Amino acid sequence: AQSVTQLDSQVPVFEEAPVELRCNYSSSVSVYLFWYVQYPNQGLQLLLKYLSGSTLVKGINGFEAEFNKSQTSFHLRKPSVHISDTAEYFCAVSSGDMEYGNKLVFGAGTILRVKS
Amino acid sequence: DSGVTQTPKHLITATGQRVTLRCSPRSGDLSVYWYQQSLDQGLQFLIQYYNGEERAKGNILERFSAQQFPDLHSELNLSSLELGDSALYFCASSVGIVSTYEQYFGPGTRLTVT
Numbered sequence: 001a002q003s004v005t006q007l008d009s010q011v012p013v014f015e016e017a018p019v020e021l022r023c024n025y026s027s028s029v030s031v032y033l034f035w036y037v038q039y040p041n042q043g044l045q046l047l048l049k050y051l052s053g054s055t056l057v058k059g060i061n062g063f064e065a066e067f068n069k070s071q072t073s074f075h076l077r078k079p080s081v082h083i084s085d086t087a088e089y090f091c092a093v094s095s096g097d098m099e100y101g102n103k104l105v106f107g108a109g110t111i112l113r114v115k116s
Numbered sequence: 117d118s119g120v121t122q123t124p125k126h127l128i129t130a131t132g133q134r135v136t137l138r139c140s141p142r143s144g145d146l147s148v149y150w151y152q153q154s155l156d157q158g159l160q161f162l163i164q165y166y167n168g169e170e171r172a173k174g175n176i177l178e179r180f181s182a183q184q185f186p187d188l189h190s191e192l193n194l195s196s197l198e199l200g201d202s203a204l205y206f207c208a209s210s211v212g213i214v215s216t217y218e219q220y221f222g223p224g225t226r227l228t229v230t
Contacts, residue, residue, distance in 0.1 A: 090159060
């Protein structure tokens with residue numbers, strides 16, 4: 001079975017400061033990893049994904065994430081946040097094994113609050 | 117705008133009732149997924165269809181059912197509704213069934229059971 005743990009339920013940060021949102025996963029098979037963002041009253045939007053290759057993945061809006069297989073982590077980072085980054089962020093895992101299907105298993109979410 | 121449409125946007129109904137949520141995938145996408153987002157359970161996968169056939173099932177209650185029609189739109193039917201079914205229901209679509217294909221999410225249907 002696959003699972004995702006997002007270590008922080010809320011992360012407050014000042015505008016223009018760096019931020020890291022932490023995500024750890026558990027899986028017995030190879031995985032693909034994703035970060036989604038949900039703005040208030042909206043659906044989920046894909047920020048970035050790791051499928052294979054380089055462990056440093058760059059996404060939209062200046063976000064990046066690093067896949068660490070030994071630590072089973074996929075932390076999301078941004079060097080300088082803006083007020084508009086205030087949202088809820090979800091880490092998700094999908095199996096690379098067709099037998100398990102390609103459903104997304106989500107973490108509980110981390111609310112990023114950017115303060116001025 | 118992801119290209120995935122869901123109707124209705126909001127739905128308020130009473131316990132014991134039955135409702136149908138509708139989803140139209142992005143043009144060209146063959147795979148449709150349903151997810152439930154609630155405060156106590158978080159975001160959970162319910163069911164997936166690919167080109168009209170059920171492909172994968174998650175924690176979907178027996179009171180819930182879904183189908184995908186020949187025009188590829190999908191409906192999620194929720195019956196004998198309980199207060200705990202109040203949640204945001206998302207539909208997502210992707211081109212295929214392999215995980216490398218991105219899932220695009222609709223805006224959701226907010227269901228309130230009173």
